[in-house]
Each structure stands twice: as C-alpha cells, then as structure tokens.
Amino acid sequence: MIEPARTSVFPRALAARLVSVTIGDYQAIGSSTIELAIAPRRTVLVAKGGTLASLLVQGIAEGAHIAVHALSDPEKPRHFRCEFEGDAGEHLVYGYDRRFQDLEDDDEPFPPSMRWEEHAARTDEANVDLWTVRDRRAVFGDGSRISLPSGVGALALAGDSADRVPEDLRRIRAYLEGIRWLGLALARPPIEDRTGVTLTGRSGVLWTSRGLDARLLSLASTLVIWFELHRDRYNKVVELCQRIGAPGELAVQITRDTSARADVAPQDRASITFEGVDFGRLSDAVIRRLELLVALVDPEATALLIEEPEIAAVPGSIVALLDVIEACADHRQLIVSTKSPHVIDWARPDELRFVEKNRYRDLSVRSLDFSELGAAQAHVAAGGKLSTFLAS
Known part of the structure; x- marks a missing residue:
C-alpha cells in the first residue's frame, strides 16, 4: 500500500x-x-x-x-x-x-x-x-x-x-x-455501482473519504497532498504518465472552506480526475498505473513489490512501462x-x-x-x- x-x-x-x-x-x-x-x-x-x-x-x-x-x-x-x-x-x-x-x-x-x-x-x-x-x-x-x-x-x-x-x-x-505493495486486485464495487470520490479534510494536513478502501484512499490523498505541498513530485507523476503512453490530463481541484467554523470542523474538499473521468470511476488499470508511478516517485519507498505489471500497462506499451520502472527505481x-x-x-x-x-x-x-x-x-x-x- x-x-x-x-x-x-x-x-x-x-x-x-x-x-x-x-x-x-x-x-x-x-x-x-x-x-x-x-x-x-x-x-x-x-x-x-x-x-x-x-x-x-x-x-x-x-x-x-x-x-x-x-x-x-x-x-x-x-x-x-x-x-x-x-x-x-x-x-x-x-x-x-x-x-x-x-x-x-x-x-x-x-x-x-x-x-x-x-x-x-x-x-x-x-x-x-x-x-x-x-x-x-x-x-x-x-x-x-x-x-x-x-x-x-x-x-x-x-x-x-x-x-x-x-x-x-x-x-x-x-x-x-x-515497502510499497502494488497488488493485482483492487477492492472496488462493480463498474455500474462506482461513484465519484470527494476527499474532505484540512488542506495541507489530512484528506479522507468515507467508505473508500484504504489502499485507494492512500493513493488519492497522496496525489492531493503532493499537488498542494510537493508540486515537483506531482509534476513528475504527470511526466511519467506521458512516458508510459498514458498522456491524459491528471487534475486535482481543491475547494477551500471559508466558513466561520473552518477551524473546528474541517470542510475543505478535493477531487481528482484523469482524462476528465472522476477518480472513483477510473478503470482498475488506470488506478494501478497511477499507484505504480506514485510509488516510483515516493522518496520514502525502499522496495516495490509489483504484481503483474503487464496488466497495468497501456495496451501495446509494456516496454515503455518497464523502461520507466527501470529508470526511476533508483536504489529501490x-x-x-x-x-x-x-x-x-x-x-x-x-x-x-x-x-x-x-x-x-x-x-x-x-x-x-x-x-x-x-x-x-x-x-x-x-x-x-x-x-x-x-x-x-
């Protein structure tokens, strides 16, 4: 995770x-x-x-x-x-x-x-x-x-x-x-039951989403925090998307809470889309690509345990994905x-x-x-x- x-x-x-x-x-x-x-x-x-x-x-x-x-x-x-x-x-x-x-x-x-x-x-x-x-x-x-x-x-x-x-x-x-585990199976509802994901919390501190699987929440909250506080990491993920043949736009949108009770009850909201599709409705393959690229950029990672990376690859671009893994693994x-x-x-x-x-x-x-x-x-x-x- x-x-x-x-x-x-x-x-x-x-x-x-x-x-x-x-x-x-x-x-x-x-x-x-x-x-x-x-x-x-x-x-x-x-x-x-x-x-x-x-x-x-x-x-x-x-x-x-x-x-x-x-x-x-x-x-x-x-x-x-x-x-x-x-x-x-x-x-x-x-x-x-x-x-x-x-x-x-x-x-x-x-x-x-x-x-x-x-x-x-x-x-x-x-x-x-x-x-x-x-x-x-x-x-x-x-x-x-x-x-x-x-x-x-x-x-x-x-x-x-x-x-x-x-x-x-x-x-x-x-x-x-x-250790970052990039498992094959994702805990998600059937495609017809998937809905949009909105993260709530305090900007720059903590983001959460009720009912979202811990692994998916970890990926989503990492992307939002990197967008806010570590833009170089976020931009690197965007760049790697291009390099593996997935050139769609990754976008994070944050809505600030300006209410009088903002210091008591955090109400900031964030959403993530890729190629205009909400995070909660993305295909499993796209989620796994993003998860893998975030793990490659994550400076805290010591080892990557990847199940069947070929399934996460853009069709026809498995070699490009492997080249990116090889180039970005560094000491991992x-x-x-x-x-x-x-x-x-x-x-x-x-x-x-x-x-x-x-x-x-x-x-x-x-x-x-x-x-x-x-x-x-x-x-x-x-x-x-x-x-x-x-x-x-």
Missing part, C-alpha cells in the same frame, strides 16, 4: 538491501515455509499458470506490514524472516513468529489470543543478538528491557519510542515500512510477479525465480541451476530472448 507523503524520523536512503525473505504458515498458500532469495536490484517471479507468484509477493508485503504494525489477523503470515546486507558488508536478520491460542487455554488465567515472538541479530563477524521479544518483553543486546503490550513486537514499538531502541532496529523498521529493489514474456525478457537470467508445487502440493521457489543459468546467459548473449529459452 502507498502511504501519504509525510515527514519521517527514519533515513530515506538506507544503506541496506534485502538478501532473502522467508514466509510460512500463510493461509493463502498453505502451511509451506518458503524462502525466496532476493536479487540485488530486480527479482522476477514466474509460475506455471495460476496466481502463485503473485500470492507470494502479497505474502511478503503482508509479512513486512505485520512486522511493523503487529496486526493480529491469523490469515496473514504467522512466520516471517528477512535478511539484510549493508553497504559495509554487515548482515542483519530479523524474524517474528505469531502463535494463536484458544481462549480456553489453561496455561494462564487470561491468556492472550496471540503471542508474539521476535528476534533480530547481526550475523556477520559481530554475530550478536540485537534484541528478542518473548512473553511481552523486549530484551536488547545491551541488557535493557522494555515491557510490551500483548501481541506487539519491538518494531511496532520503534514508531513511538525511537529514542529507546537501537539504530539497527530503526534501520530494519525503516526498510520494511518503506524490485520484486515482480509476471505471466508476461515481455517482463521475463526484461530480467536477467540470474534474477528469475520459479514458484512451483511438488507432488505433495507444497510450494517452493528455485532459481535456474548452474547449467541452466549458463545456457540461458549464452542464449541471451547470442541475441535470443529469455522467454523463448524458457519455453524451449
């Missing part, structure tokens, strides 16, 4: 990158524990039919979101682990386990519905624990301790108590908080699921990951093995397409 522009206490340019992510006990894909090796810049996931690759991308995004916000939804990944490498060669690992218990459990008179366990460490030459969370208590490497509410980890604590936690904790939280890592040969050809052979089910219907992820990788690299070097090699 894209978050509205805001001032952050965390560094924007993080001297770290993801090396691997592990998720497990995730209802959408079963009880399998899946480890995904992340390429330094771009990781492209493919699967034979279905949506397995996109579900894995979604699971990574949801695992990171839960790590930061300590959500109790049992359908989301119950196990999450990630490894980072810093520019100085340091290695950090972070992981949580969420354990759900029946309220009839006799271990305690009032047991929590969810127990949160968390661990982070340096695994380079230092090889030290950074912190652990167990039994509602965070214990840091220096021996200090902080009591936590039930079902809450140290990363969630860091948002309000950044002065009480180690620098490495802030780095890990900043990376995970900066890209994790992309796809069914498109164009996106496969955009990747290098060592950036491909194959999501597969074995005969027991367990999921796994693999890269090209040594011989496959050599053959694929030779095929591409000779002018062939990677998608053709995979199909042969």
Whole structure:
C-alpha cells in the first residue's frame, strides 16, 4: 500500500538491501515455509499458470506490514524472516513468529489470543543478538528491557519510542515500512455501482473519504497532498504518465472552506480526475498505473513489490512501462510477479525465480541451476530472448 507523503524520523536512503525473505504458515498458500532469495536490484517471479507468484509477493508485503504494525489477523503470515546486507558488508536478520491460542487455554488465567515472538541479530563477524521479544518483553543486546503490550513486537514499538531502541532496529523498521505493495486486485464495487470520490479534510494536513478502501484512499490523498505541498513530485507523476503512453490530463481541484467554523470542523474538499473521468470511476488499470508511478516517485519507498505489471500497462506499451520502472527505481529493489514474456525478457537470467508445487502440493521457489543459468546467459548473449529459452 502507498502511504501519504509525510515527514519521517527514519533515513530515506538506507544503506541496506534485502538478501532473502522467508514466509510460512500463510493461509493463502498453505502451511509451506518458503524462502525466496532476493536479487540485488530486480527479482522476477514466474509460475506455471495460476496466481502463485503473485500470492507470494502479497505474502511478503503482508509479512513486512505485520512486522511493523503487529496486526493480529491469523490469515496473514504467522512466520516471517528477512535478511539484510549493508553497504559495509554487515548482515542483519530479523524474524517474528505469531502463535494463536484458544481462549480456553489453561496455561494462564487470561491468556492472550496471540503471542508474539521476535528476534533480530547481526550475523556477520559481530554475530550478536540485537534484541528478542518473548512473553511481552523486549530484551536488547545491551541488557535493557522494555515491557510490551500483548501481541506487539519491538518494531511496532520503534514508531513511538525511537529514542529507546537501537539504530539497527530503526534501520530494519525503516526498510520494511518503506515497502510499497502494488497488488493485482483492487477492492472496488462493480463498474455500474462506482461513484465519484470527494476527499474532505484540512488542506495541507489530512484528506479522507468515507467508505473508500484504504489502499485507494492512500493513493488519492497522496496525489492531493503532493499537488498542494510537493508540486515537483506531482509534476513528475504527470511526466511519467506521458512516458508510459498514458498522456491524459491528471487534475486535482481543491475547494477551500471559508466558513466561520473552518477551524473546528474541517470542510475543505478535493477531487481528482484523469482524462476528465472522476477518480472513483477510473478503470482498475488506470488506478494501478497511477499507484505504480506514485510509488516510483515516493522518496520514502525502499522496495516495490509489483504484481503483474503487464496488466497495468497501456495496451501495446509494456516496454515503455518497464523502461520507466527501470529508470526511476533508483536504489529501490524490485520484486515482480509476471505471466508476461515481455517482463521475463526484461530480467536477467540470474534474477528469475520459479514458484512451483511438488507432488505433495507444497510450494517452493528455485532459481535456474548452474547449467541452466549458463545456457540461458549464452542464449541471451547470442541475441535470443529469455522467454523463448524458457519455453524451449
């Protein structure tokens, strides 16, 4: 999900990158524990039919979101682990386990519905624990301790108590908080039931719209705030629309409240249109294009998790969209699921990951093995397409 522009206490340019992510006990894909090796810049996931690759991308995004916000939804990944490498060669690992218990459990008179366990460490030459969370208590490497509410980890604590936690904790939280998930499905009513969207609130501070899905509200409010306060970002989104072959006019209109009670009950209103069509009535493809371009411009983003970008592309312009993603990603890592040969050809052979089910219907992820990788690299070097090699 894209978050509205805001001032952050965390560094924007993080001297770290993801090396691997592990998720497990995730209802959408079963009880399998899946480890995904992340390429330094771009990781492209493919699967034979279905949506397995996109579900894995979604699971990574949801695992990171839960790590930061300590959500109790049992359908989301119950196990999450990630490894980072810093520019100085340091290695950090972070992981949580969420354990759900029946309220009839006799271990305690009032047991929590969810127990949160968390661990982070340096695994380079230092090889030290950074912190652990167990039994509602965070214990840091220096021996200090902080009591936590039930079902809450140290990363969630860091948002309000950044002065009480180690620098490495802030780095890990900043990376995970900066992940932008650009999912395939949008929570929207049928086309015939869609209506216009008006945002209300206080100009330059907060915009909201009752009944609008959180993901769509985040996109709309970000566009309005950028139009008001960060016109360079807004103009960049407009420019990128042109570059991907979607040259329609993006327009924001704000109506100021001048009533006597403006300081008590914010009544400012804002609307967004693209090619003259109200935001609430735009097609899903147009919404996803805008969402992707905003994520590329967002200075707080650390990684972009994109499900099937080919669906968001202007028809016949997938190459232009991929070129813009490549040019604007900067230091951000890209994790992309796809069914498109164009996106496969955009990747290098060592950036491909194959999501597969074995005969027991367990999921796994693999890269090209040594011989496959050599053959694929030779095929591409000779002018062939990677998608053709995979199909042969």
